[in-house]
Amino acid sequence: MSFKIFSLQLTGKIKSVETIENKRKQLADDYAEFLKTQNSEELKAFLALEEYVTSSEFASKRKEIEGQSFKGSEEEKQLKEFQALQKATRIKNYFKVEGSADLSRYQKEKESKKLTDFYALEEYVKDGDFEKDKKEIKSEVFKGSAEEKHLKELKKLEKSAGIKAWNELEGSEKLKQHKAFEDSDKLKQYNELKTAAVSDKEKNKAFKRLSKDSEIKNYFRFEKSKKLKLYHEISGSHNLVRYNELKEQVNTDDFKKRVAFLKDNKKFEKSEAYKKYAEYKKLAGDSVVTFVLKYEKSKLYKNYLDVKESFDLKRYNELKELIESEDYKKQKAWLEDKKRWEKTEDAQKLRLYETEKKKPEFVKYFKYKDSTDFDFFKNWDVVFEDTFKAQKLDDAKWMTSSLTASKTLGQNYAMPGDLSLLTNGKNIQTGNKLSIQVKKENTEGMVWQMPAGFVQTDFEYTSGMISTGEHFQFEDGILEAKIHFNPVKQVASSFYLANGSNVPRANLVEMGAKNILGIYTLSGKGKIASEGLEIDNLKKGAYIFSLEKSGANFTWKINELEVLKLTNNDLNKPLELNASSLVVDKLSGSSANFDVEWVKCYRKK
Incomplete structure (x- = not known):
């Protein structure tokens, strides 16, 4: 009998399942709402708004707006600068050329084939290649070749x-x-x-x-x-x-x-170089070419080119577009308005901010933002879960035989001294919860006996088990299950972790003949030895039993209260989940149930 459990219950440290589940549900709902708010465009917009309206930039801007006027403003300077550029001779002469018929003709004809050919031939003739080719051709004679x-x-x-x-x-x-x-x-x-x-x-x-x-x-x-x-x-x-x-x-x-x-003494006159030279001379006198060359050298066109990419023209155009714009006109009127601040977008943003920060979802978000209340959700992932709400056991998660039985006989079998036979799912009931049912009924099954092996035997009781053996292996993390603690002395009902065999194993909880949390191992003589915490004093009812595994270290909790820590190197490996009921003595009645409402496994992110 454990005084520890009695003391914890007496002092109220083991909270009720209802309190824990209600708190978890409320926290989960709050976390879901928190995440929804956290990821919402509305919060993003609000935070951006808050950052802005509380910034020194915002305060400075308000102060600046309230102190503005047109006189001495940037807008007044821009207007004066534009008027000065408008009167400049270079700008005036630029607009004489821009859009003129001569410029249009020049731009068209400078791209003509005649001009392209002329410039190519001019480069050939004047840059030395012609003279070089001429000299080379004339130097080529038969004598001495x-x-x-x-x-x-x-x-x-x-x-x-x-x-x-x-x-x-x-x-x-x-x-x-x-x-x-x-x-x-x-x-x-x-x-x-x-x-x-x-x-x-x-x-x-x-x-x-x-x-x-x-x-x-x-x-x-x-x-x-x-x-x-x-x-x-x-x-x-x-x-x-x-x-x-x-x-x-x-x-x-x-x-x-x-x-x-x-x-050939006339080889030069027959050469390609001479033909190019003759074509160059011909094009040099063409009306299109002479117009383009003359126009390029004119003062107006040179001024046009100088001004075209100049800062002055760019600035002139910028200022012209600016001053003629509605925005500029509005800004000028704005600078003359004495009540300009109340009409600003910033003033509207400040009013919006004051309204938005009172929204319930934002109030709740900031309540949790810097708290540790959601640390579990942030640090752990659910890797296995079953609420047993379906009318049929999920065979994608559970087997109804042990891993050893599945790999040997292909069906459940009993060990010498067992009073019940584990059926292959017949004694498993789901629908809102899992019930492993022990029934008093005659049946036949196999018993492992040395040295004979498997022997057909009669049994007075049937029971059942479930295992994740072929579907899921629990590694480091947390195993939790809501289990009804209602021990029947003649039945050993267990929810435990093991690796292929029945022992060694870590009992999330065992009740019935023994009421215990802890670890079962085999002694050197082949007998089962247990280490853990007796929970005989635990009141009947539903509890959330938790087992956290970190390598060889195991920690047990009842309704979130830590009650036991153990270390076992033999169990430092992946383990399957198992739940079973075994009859160890004759029942006073005809049946007994081992009820599990849900099970979850978590792994650290």
Whole structure:
């Protein structure tokens, strides 16, 4: 029995659920309204208005407006400045040109092709490119040119004995017959007899006879000739390669044209440079060109250009537009009005500000603006929630079997000594709240027994459980649930956090055989050991049980009042939410309920 719980209830430190929920709802509503106001364009406008009307700038502006007059004002200075510019000769002459027929003609004709061509040709002729091109063209002559040198080199090569021999023999019938005879049987026989005749008389006679053959004689006569020797020497030589290169080069159309160009004494008159020069002279006398050139040099046009981009003209136009504007006229009248402040937009803003700051939503906003009342909403996000209002359990959030049973047998099973069988959802009821129902009814189910394994067994009771095992894992954060504390001694009803197995686990609350908050672990002998706070003295009724997890550190609260702190490294991991009822002794009645109105999990932002 816990004196701590008794004392906390006696002193009223454990507030009622109704008080807490009403306060939370009111705070949530106020926060929603606060955010709506905070993000509203109306508040943005009000804050901007407040900043302005309470600023030193606003006060100075009011003082300034109330002390204004036209005499000595900026507007009077602007009017005098405009009148002085209006009388200036440069400005007058500018407007003589602006919009005139001559300017219109000039602007049109200066963009004409004639002017474009003239300026391009003038630049060519006067900037030195023409003289350069003229000099280059006239300097190009045949004598001493690369072309002359190539022709001389070719002529010299043609006269050489080797090239002459090559030109005479290359591809000739005589050379073809000579090469063909090299592979003849007659020449082969001759060469064989020549070797054998030294020791064989008969072969010697045959050799002498064959030596007198006209084809043999002609072959060796040509083979030993100087012409053939020169042919072989020149073949593959640099001179032959160069000769062929030059021969090919000088016979091209480009080479012949180049030679003709170099020898032409009137090449300059036929050049592009001369054509451009002649066209330039022609355009220089054209009426359009002479008008544009003359107009560009006129004093009026030069003044027009000087004034066109000048500060004086820009200022003249600015002042003219300003002084002729309705705003200027109104400002002049305004400066002469003795009651000008009351008519200002700033005076209206001040009156609006005084009205706006009394709005209820703004009054409430500024009440909370610098308070810590909304810190929880600002620092925590809801990551899991169920109010169980639907008529069917949300299977996207909950399983109706343990994670271990789901992965082994595929359905719930009991452990030795259990008096009830956990059904697969049959004993779960939702609709405004979750009820895990214990019923006295005969049923069959599986029990895990060593070493036999799963064994079919009869049970007198059924119950149920829910788990987020396959859907949600609770990490660091806060778990809260509104649970009806109504212990039945023969039933262990628990809402707890675990990781796949029943133990170790952190009990948000357990009631029935034991009424406790805390942690269950397995001892070295395999027995369950508990550490925590007994809550036997807790009055029956609904409570908000909270468990905050930070790594291995756990903190329990009842109706927002901290009651317990524990540390367990084995539970420093993601944990699933579980709720179940188990019959541990025979019931005096036929049923018992474990009721949960809602559950929420928060994570720090």
